[in-house]
Amino acid sequence: MIRNIKKHKRLVVCLLFISTLFSFYILWLSPHYTVPILMYHRFGYESNTLFVTPENFDRQMAYLKNKKYNVISFDQLVSGMKQNKKPRRHTVVITIDDGYKDVYQYAFPILKKYAFPAIIFLISDYVDTKDDFVSWEEVKTMSNGGIAFGAHTRRHLLLTTLTTEEELRDEIGGSKYIIERKLGIPVDYFCYPSGVFDDKVKTMVKNTGYKGACGIHLFCTGNDTTYELKRIKITNSDTTKPFNYLSKLSGYYNVFRSK
Ligand SMILES: [Zn+2]
Known part of the structure; x- marks a missing residue:
């Protein structure tokens, strides 16, 4: 009893x-729940945490494929948000910043292999001019291969430090104009250099005609969802520590992290 x-x-x-x-x-x-927006920068074998080796990137993409993640484009994400559509669980967006040459060399073939969409935010003045950066030819090849392009200013200057309206307009609007002219397709999305922005910068981004913008977790309040999209940095350690990667893919990572 x-x-x-x-x-x-x-x-x-x-x-x-x-x-x-x-x-x-x-x-x-x-x-x-928010759709995790993965943020990559560089691909290769340097120990800097901005680099992900091609092997690890391949493993990370293979995981998304094997676990049947719904990898959508940045445009699909923002369009869905604007229509107040509830995101489907197990959805992921891939973003790559700056447009280094190693993106073309290593990441592009892997993205093609898995047929995953991704967006690359270009520093427009660096294309074709700086050694480590992609050429317009490479950008065009990637564009034809299913990669989308957004603007990441002309010279990667911290936008909050610019003193005149003209400088701000030149960095935000100029980069959009240059990429659109070179590719012949609309450039609808913007990425704040180092994730730094203020209300003035954000207003300029909106007035320039961008449909959305992303930064990093640190400076995004989340109050203006499509112009303050938080992203999650993916590193080599996400391959060696699967729990890290899983938590980043969960859709709740931004809720619990402090930085
Ligand atoms: Zn950058």
Whole structure:
């Protein structure tokens, strides 16, 4: 009899625990779900955390493929947000900043292999002019191969340090104009250099005609969702520590991280 009561108690405690967890998920956590926007910079073998080796990038993409993640374009993400569409779980967006040559050399063939869309944010004045950066020819090849391009200013200057309206317009609007002219397709998305922006910068980005913009977690308040899209940096260690990668892909990573 006593054993039965103890068993009963345990069951009730267990049920209470499960229902509390379930309520927490449904009422609080689930509404905080956001599509993870993965952020990459460089590909190769340097120890700098901006670099991901081609092998690790391939493994990370293979994981998305094998686990049937829905890899969508940046445009699909923003369009869905503007239409208030609830994002499907297991959805991911891939972004790459700056437009270094190693993106063309290493990342592009892997993205093509998995047929994943991605957006590369170009520093327009560096294309064709700086040694480490892609050429317009390479940009065109990638564009024809399913890669989208956004603007990341003309010279990667910290936009909040620019003093005149003209300078700001030149960096934000100039980069859009140059890429559009070279590719002959609209450039609808912008990426703040080093993720830094303020209201003036954001207003300029909107007035220039961009449909959305992204930065990094640190400076995005999330109050203006499509112009303050938070991203998640992916590194080599996400391959060696699968839990890291899984938590970054969960859709709740931004809720719990502090930086
Ligand atoms: Zn950058």
